[in-house]
Amino acid sequence: MNTLINEQLTHLLSLYDLERPVATFLRHNENRTYRVQDGSGKKYLLRIHDPFVPDMAGLQHRFEGIAAELDMLEHWGRWNEREVQIPVRNGQGGLVTTFESSGKKVHASLLTWLEGRDLIKNDLPCENTVRGLGEQLANLHAFFDQYEPAGIEARPHQGKAYNVKMAGVIRSGVGQGLFAEEDADTIEQTLDLVNRRLGDADGDEGPGLIHGDIGLGNTILTEDGGVRLIDFGFYGRGYALTDTAMAVMMLPADWRERFLDVYFGNRRRTENELRQIDGFMLVAIIGYYVFHFGNAAMHDWMRGRMPMLCREYCRPFLAGEPMLERIGF
Incomplete structure (x- = not known):
């Protein structure tokens, strides 16, 4: 300084x-x-x-x-x-x-x-940590359900309109040599399927409030072993299962069902909710590309990774395959 x-x-x-x-x-x-x-x-x-x-x-x-x-x-x-x-x-x-x-x-x-440290991958094959993450997210969403937001129109949102916008950003990368036309087509089809599965009832911005950016760097393991979510920079309107999908991706595949057990509590998740989580996992990954779109230092990484994203995840998703255990940790 x-x-x-x-x-x-x-x-x-x-x-x-x-x-x-x-x-x-x-x-x-x-x-x-x-x-x-x-x-x-x-x-x-x-x-x-x-x-x-x-x-x-x-x-x-x-x-x-x-x-x-x-x-x-x-x-x-x-x-x-x-x-x-x-x-x-x-x-x-x-x-x-x-x-x-x-x-x-x-x-x-x-x-x-908040005293503690960022969560790391090695923390997560652990019952206490996975339970803590599920409880913390369920607690946050319970708070959101009763909170009357002030100035929410000034916050970003991650609803269906956000997905349409992301498809447009990825499409604009074709002319810049970042992405192939067929990959942009696949991303657009993926986000369109996500939106169709969400239906027409909740408007373009989503029905509730979300954290919007859950990941290892935004999750703290406290000194007493507790789990806390931090950094609400993308807090705004959206779908609660967006947060759930982001949390799922932090976990090894064989711990994801356990996390969902804790998050949903006594309520059994529906098949439709699981399919929405599939889609929101891909939305989160695509969102990472869009967020860094203006960062030239990330462009080579995007060029190399986008074909794999489409081949390994998006096209199987479009073919109806479940994503819960497929998307890598």
């Missing part, structure tokens, strides 16, 4: 009621993030909502979108009996803090720190 950035951080942190805070840079991806520790030993997560690749910027980086996410997290913290990350209001009582950097306005937010 250069002197200017240090001065900005000092000023930014002075806007919160913290005792001699010290910031340590963590990473710069969707946001710039810092671990902050104050003189009393309390720790926080500072997020500066300024993505590393400008094309990654979306509704979730705008003032209204950030405020909507933080309102949800504040209610999530009050509702939850377990420790979760909750927003810290600044000295003016605001959830979002805006400052100027390089001649433009940038937004920041401060969250309480």
